[in-house]
Amino acid sequence: MSSSKPFPLANASLVGLEHRPGIRALEPEEVRFEIDMCIGCNRCMQACPVPLSSSVSIADLNAATTTPTIPPSIAAFTHDCVMCGLCVPVCPVGDHRDLLMLSLKKRLDVPWDGPVDPLSLLSTLPANWTAEQVLSRVRVQPLVAAATPSVPDQHLWHLLLASRLHVAAPGEVVMREGDFGHSLSCILDGNCSLSSTGPNGTLVPLAILHPGEYLGEQGALTGQSRTATATALSPVLVLEIPEPALHTLMQLHPSVRQFLMRKTHAASLESMLKRMALFQGVAEEDLRHLIGMTHVTYFDRSVQVFAEEDMNRRPPSMYLLLDGFVKVTRGSVRGTHGISERILAYRQGGDYFVAGMDLLGDNRPVAVTTITRTSIVEIPYAVLSPLFSRYPELSQRFQARFERYREAAQAAHTGSVPAIRLPQMPSPEEFARTSLRTLVGDGVVEGTDVLVIDLDRCVHCNECEEACTRRHGHSRMNRTGMVVGNISVVTACRQCQDPVCMLCSRAGIARLPSGEVYITESCIGCGICAERCPYDNIEIVDMAEALPPTTSTWDRFSRFFVQGAGKEYGRKHLPMAGVATPPILDVSKPPTDAYGLMLKKVAVKCDLCAGYGNQACVVACPTGAVLRTNPTTFFGSTEEILSRRG
């Protein structure tokens, strides 16, 4: 099974730059030209969110860019630069300061090529273990052993420093099913049992893991919750590699990524095929052979997988959705406002289609576009056809499914969706169907904890937003949002299953095991996460704005009677004692250290009041209209939503 991911990252200087695919470094002549153009207005440094930008002068930065010497302060600033691009639009002469920074990054070594502090390394080692012993165990891990060319020791030392080594006592839970976690755990010594919760709530043993095996790759790569519980059977030495370190390793050594992707998707594809009614009765060896002949492709959001014109160019293969949502459309006749798109169906993980057709039975092509991040497996027809002849019931099930798709397509016909809203009201059927499909098309069902307001109860007192502001210093929610029936889906983080915002090279956004996605104290407010969020649920605020302003006595006195005083109760707990999570940023309090004082901007988003015992908005609502809920539980599963008629 092969896989492909659409970004280059062959160049080590591009580590941590997944958000800038296709970026091109400037040639030396271009660098000199841009530096000559610079007028030294310093606007780029003022716009830069990196705290060190306050202490970097534009003259020193320009000098370092064009001369062989890079002073340590400029080197530190260059390492901190996240290539957010905020420096570009403010430049009055049109310089590409971000690309100039990239040229500096290329000249500096990748941090993992630098020396390792031996004392820091020694302090991470467990008792009775030497660094060389640990390194030798790490080197035999399949994901490291499979790397070509091999991973140099220097990179492994840095990986060890960035990771957590701990010894789990017998009976200790190393990984819990249902928790969210973004680390990959390698077993360096000892044995673990792997189990899953069965239908009756009992633990079903799955496997025994030995030294040299790893677990948690699904969560580390896809952000999904853990699918099994791992318990130590004996003292187990575990190397817990956090996601940023794993991503750095994968970016420096793409073969490690390919290995992990191949193994992960082979495992999930096997379990998916076994669960699918279509493939019931097919022998395991045949399934494994099928999996070995497949190809996985990853797509980002809103990417066209198939265009209608591609139908005849595509090989006759079956395409199976591993995860994510896509919409199947067909263009209508050109009208006064251009070609309108007709949404024929939505498909999710476990669904499939053939070449450019969606099995609608009319042999007409369709276009397929992703709604969320999606991985699609291509199974060539040449691989399927022997299975059809060996398993006649498989062929029959395909035919039956084909018929059901046709019926569902007719029932789910949504009509034209013109680009411009016409003055007349839509028909009741169209209206209700469109509203329901908004839940799928706009990704509401992707969330795990969505904030909704029952408009039949809401008296629009705005207490929810004000309570959020009181607790956090800046409101993390906005009552405006899409309205479906009597429910308003508020603009607040939905804690997506697969959060695309969690792409921070500074670990500025993280996820608690219980699922809350939160902003950490490492955030510098560069805005990359806000750009990536497809629902505009992340806001970047100036720190000066985020902190409560100092007010006069009269202001406080009058505010006491108009707005009241005090905050909602909810004791803040220390986050997850015993679990290594970055500390949660609290903008309601003034900074206590020099770094905090230099912070210019910060990202603000709802984190379900992580660390508190309740949610301020829900507690403050006097009518009980505000509710945090799992969308599948509240609105129904995707199949239920899509099968409802208007």
Added chain:
Amino acid sequence: MSLATKPLSPHRPDLPPRRLWTVSVSKSWWWWLLLSIVTYAGMHLWFLQRMRHVSPHQIPGTGPMSIFGWLSLALMALATAYTLRRRYLRMLPGQAQDWLWMHIWVGAISALVALLHANYDHIFYNINLSLPSLLSGDAGPLSGYALVLLALSGVVGRLLDRGYARVMSREATTNGVGIPQAVERRITELEAMIERLSAGKSGAFQQYCHRAMQESGTLPAPSPPLASQEQADFHRMVEVFADRTRLLHSLSQQRRATQIMRWWRIAHITLAIFTVLIVCLHVGIAAGPGLLRRLHLLH
């Protein structure tokens, strides 16, 4: 959660049906109702038992009835605690809606217990709304009426909240945009769109747009004479203007509903302040001297 489809209005079959998801009511609604019913039932039985051997000439609010005044005052204080929780003592436990249900049910029975205290004087008999009568009995009748009126205003408020919240919900569902903040933003975008469409056009086009924006409602007639290359943008402007008009109507409906709910709150709070003052006056006049005597501060 239940799912239902409900027509928006039986009188407006052209409006699309709304898909309803029901958020379950807090359990505190049941608990406080039950507690209030049990409390009032107990107090009423006790009242009947105490009044068995009381002379018909007993002055209302005195003798065995006086204890119910204190009970009503305590219940009133408990009901008032909601305001403290909502505005000043937010650190008190429980959700705001639990406190509101407490406020509603306890507030209702505080008025009923006050009627027990007055032995229904000035309610079922001896009804006299003249000022001397209201101020008689240490301003007892006035405080009783104020409390009953306050409770009734609360009932009206609940009905208004339910009714107008649904008006706003219906508008938000059908206007294609949402709540007033979203509608205002959309209207601004549409007006900017109209400005962009009229930019660089002939004087007739721009004047027509200007008149259309000034006169909210139907488009001015007749349409201006336009060059052929302006026709497409003109049709587009008509569509955008129709959208804007529809949203303005929806916004005015929602704002009116919000305003009514806000006015009710102002009236209810004002009435509550007045009631608290009158009740305190009544308690002060009626019970003050006796209390001071007991404390040996008065002969």
